Amino acid sequence: DAGVIQSPRHEVTEMGQEVTLRCKPISGHNSLFWYRQTMMRGLELLIYFNNNVPIDDSGMPEDRFSAKMPNASFSTLKIQPSEPRDSAVYFCASSFRQARRSPLHFGNGTRLTVT
Amino acid sequence: AQSVAQPEDQVNVAEGNPLTVKCTYSVSGNPYLFWYVQYPNRGLQFLLKYITGDNLVKGSYGFEAEFNKSQTSFHLKKPSALVSDSALYFCAVRDMNNNAGNMLTFGGGTRLMVKP
Numbered sequence: 001d002a003g004v005i006q007s008p009r010h011e012v013t014e015m016g017q018e019v020t021l022r023c024k025p026i027s028g029h030n031s032l033f034w035y036r037q038t039m040m041r042g043l044e045l046l047i048y049f050n051n052n053v054p055i056d057d058s059g060m061p062e063d064r065f066s067a068k069m070p071n072a073s074f075s076t077l078k079i080q081p082s083e084p085r086d087s088a089v090y091f092c093a094s095s096f097r098q099a100r101r102s103p104l105h106f107g108n109g110t111r112l113t114v115t
Numbered sequence: 116a117q118s119v120a121q122p123e124d125q126v127n128v129a130e131g132n133p134l135t136v137k138c139t140y141s142v143s144g145n146p147y148l149f150w151y152v153q154y155p156n157r158g159l160q161f162l163l164k165y166i167t168g169d170n171l172v173k174g175s176y177g178f179e180a181e182f183n184k185s186q187t188s189f190h191l192k193k194p195s196a197l198v199s200d201s202a203l204y205f206c207a208v209r210d211m212n213n214n215a216g217n218m219l220t221f222g223g224g225t226r227l228m229v230k231p
Contacts, residue, residue, distance in 0.1 A: 033218075042221075042223045042224055043159075043205065043221045043223075043224070045218065048218060056218065091159070093158075093159075101164070101166045103149055103161040103164060104159075104161075104219055106151075106158030106159045106160070107158050108156070108157050108158045109157075109158050111156075
């Protein structure tokens with residue numbers, strides 16, 4: 001099992017540019033979560049999907065952020081346009097929707113730096 | 116609503132001494148409780164969970180946690196700390212009876228520093 005795979009591991013971009021973060025969940029998992037981690041705010045849930053459908057996007061900071069899950073094996077988080085305050089580590093996690101006792105499995109994150 | 120509190124930003128302990136990382140929770144129903152560990156430049160890794168049954172739960176790397184319903188706590192413990200245990204630790208809760216999904220709520224994290 002390869003675990004949750006995120007790409008890229010590091011992204012450095014200039015303010016105003018579009019950024020796309022990618023996630024491949026563990027095969028068979030049907031819930032997917034996007035988190036953001038910063039020193040100031042800790043770990044924040046941005047959005048989560050069940051069976052490819054967005055369930056709760058109340059954590060998405062603003063309209064510049066969007067997330068999609070076109071199929072069970074792929075999700076993207078897009079920031080357009082990016083701003084310096086978006087600099088953070090973005091994590092993707094997956095689990096079984098029906099198995100509420102199961103833990104989340106996290107990827108190793110994408111460290112985003114917006115200059 | 117569900118919430119988790121980790122009252123200590125950092126815990127310092129000498130190698131070989133016992134360690135405790137504190138966690139309290141709030142849910143409307145019965146809780147599923149989890150501990151995760153995060154090493155530098157890595158994602159969160161699952162350590163252990165409490166679902167039901169024995170209040171003392173054993174997990175990876177010699178860690179254990181004690182569920183206390185009356186105090187709504189789930190403190191992480193280890194009898195003898197190692198320098199390699201130094202990391203960021205997160206407590207998380209999921210309401211067993213929450214039908215809105217399987218969202219986990221995380222605490223703010225506690226940095227454990229084990230000194231030789």
